[in-house]
Every structure is written in structure tokens, then in C-alpha cells.
Amino acid sequence: NAGVTQTPKFQVLKTGQSMTLQCAQDMNHEYMSWYRQDPGMGLRLIHYSVGAGITDQGEVPNGYNVSRSTTEDFPLRLLSAAPSQTSVYFCASSWGQSRAEAFFGQGTRLTVV
Amino acid sequence: DAKTTQPNSMESNEEEPVHLPCNHSTISGTDYIHWYRQLPSQGPEYVIHGLTSNVNNRMASLAIAEDRKSSTLILHRATLRDAAVYYCILRDMEYGNKLVFGAGTILRVKS
Numbered sequence: 241n242a243g244v245t246q247t248p249k250f251q252v253l254k255t256g257q258s259m260t261l262q263c264a265q266d267m268n269h270e271y272m273s274w275y276r277q278d279p280g281m282g283l284r285l286i287h288y289s290v291g292a293g294i295t296d297q298g299e300v301p302n303g304y305n306v307s308r309s310t311t312e313d314f315p316l317r318l319l320s321a322a323p324s325q326t327s328v329y330f331c332a333s334s335w336g337q338s339r340a341e342a343f344f345g346q347g348t349r350l351t352v353v
Numbered sequence: 354d355a356k357t358t359q360p361n362s363m364e365s366n367e368e369e370p371v372h373l374p375c376n377h378s379t380i381s382g383t384d385y386i387h388w389y390r391q392l393p394s395q396g397p398e399y400v401i402h403g404l405t406s407n408v409n410n411r412m413a414s415l416a417i418a419e420d421r422k423s424s425t426l427i428l429h430r431a432t433l434r435d436a437a438v439y440y441c442i443l444r445d446m447e448y449g450n451k452l453v454f455g456a457g458t459i460l461r462v463k464s
Contacts, residue, residue: 271450282440283397283454290449298451330396332452338385338444339404342452344396 242266246331246345253321253352261316261348263331269343270336272314273298274306276327277347283330289314290336321352357441362459365431373426373458375441380421384445387452388415388426390437397440397454400426436462 247262265272273288275298285298289308303325305317314333318325328349334342358376365371377386388400401408401415403424408415414427428435440457444450 273452275454282438282456285451285453288449288451296449299453332397334450334452336450338383338446338450339402340444340450341399341402342387342389342397344398347396 244345263314265333269333272333274316275330359458364461371428371431378422384443387442389440392437
């Protein structure tokens with residue numbers, strides 16, 4: 241049981257480049273979300289999805305796009321990377337109920353130079 | 354989104370119990386109280402959750418005040434591996450069941 245898998249684990253981008261962070265879960269969870277965590281700070285919600293075909297914005301959505309074409313996958317796209325997007329990104333999944341436990345991936349450490 | 358308030362940091366001795374408080378005075382009747390922790394260089398991991406009654410699992414206990422405006426995460430015997438940031442979060446369907454993290458409490462465990 242793989243849980244939540246994020247790829248890549250590390251990435252260096254140049255300013256202006258685009259890339260996609262991948263997130264996949266094998267638990268058939270309805271709910272998936274993306275967070276960023278800057279040094280010494282808590283996690284901030286970027287985007288989330290309550291099911292295939294449904295996405296919504298979190299606290300810090302600017303500069304990021306998401307889509308949810310399947311239950312398993314929830315990729316996060318950086319359209320034009322900026323140094324301010326240097327961060328550690330975490331993906332999470334859970335069932336859709338308020339009582340549901342969330343599972344997190346191990347994170348992607350992104351540096352934009 | 355419902356908000357929680359936690360102390361910035363706490364310190365405990367190894368093998369002693371730890372009580373991590375959380376205030377959530379604006380909690381609604383359908384908000385679940387969740388606790389997660391984040392070990393250094395890792396993603397958050399689920400610890401425990403509850404609605405009204407106190408809860409126990411293999412990791413910890415959750416004590417919920419009768420008015421639900423506060424809760425306490427109890428680690429019965431702290432170990433060095435429990436040193437982490439602990440987050441108290443309210444999750445509610447009204448807000449799309451989002452998990453919105455605050456700053457959390459940094460728990461330091463002394464040997």
C-alpha cells in the first residue's frame with residue numbers, strides 16, 4: 241500500500257520555467273489537497289479537490305493551477321516559476337467526511353533560482 | 354474558517370506526560386477536532402480526532418472540554434521521537450472539509 245506518492249522529491253527551476261508536481265494516491269480517497277510550507281512556518285493550503293472534476297482555491301492559489309481528471313491523481317502546475325515559490329510542497333488525501341484522517345506525502349522540495 | 358489557538362512552544366522531560374492545549378472558542382457544532390504532528394523533514398501525520406467525547410488511540414488521548422471550546426492532546430509518556438510540531442485543526446463540511454493549518458506548537462523533549 242503506497243499511500244500518497246509525490247514526485248519528484250527535489251527540483252530546481254529557473255525563473256519563468258513551468259513544471260508539474262505529481263501526486264497520486266491509491267486509497268480511492270475523494271478529497272485531495274496541496275500545501276506549501278516555507279521555512280519555519282506552518283502549511284498553507286494552495287488548492288483542494290473534493291472529487292474528480294471538482295477543484296477549489298485555498299489560501300494561496302496564485303501562480304498555481306490544478307486539475308482532477310481521475311480520483312487517483314492531483315497534479316499541481318506552476319505556470320511561470322518565481323523565486324517566491326521556493327518551498328516544500330505537500331500533497332494530502334482523505335475521505336470526504338469531516339472525521340476523516342488525512343494522509344500526507346513526503347513532500348517535494350522546490351527551489352526557484 | 355474556524356480558528357484555533359495554540360502555544361508557540363512547550364518543553365517536556367522524557368518519560369513524562371505532556372498536555373498540549375488548544376483553544377477553539379468559535380467552534381461550531383459540526384466541527385471535528387483533529388490533531389496532526391510533523392516530525393523534522395517529514396510530512397504531517399495524523400494523531401487523533403474527536404467530536405464531543407474524549408478519545409484514545411495508540412498514539413495519544415484527546416480530552417475535549419464540555420463546551421467544546423478547548424481541547425488537550427495528551428501524550429502519556431513523551432519520548433525523544435515525539436519531538437515535533439503539533440497542529441490542532443478544526444475540520445467542517447461547511448468549509449469543504451478543508452484542513453487549514455495554524456502555526457502549531459513546537460514540542461521539545463529533553464532526555
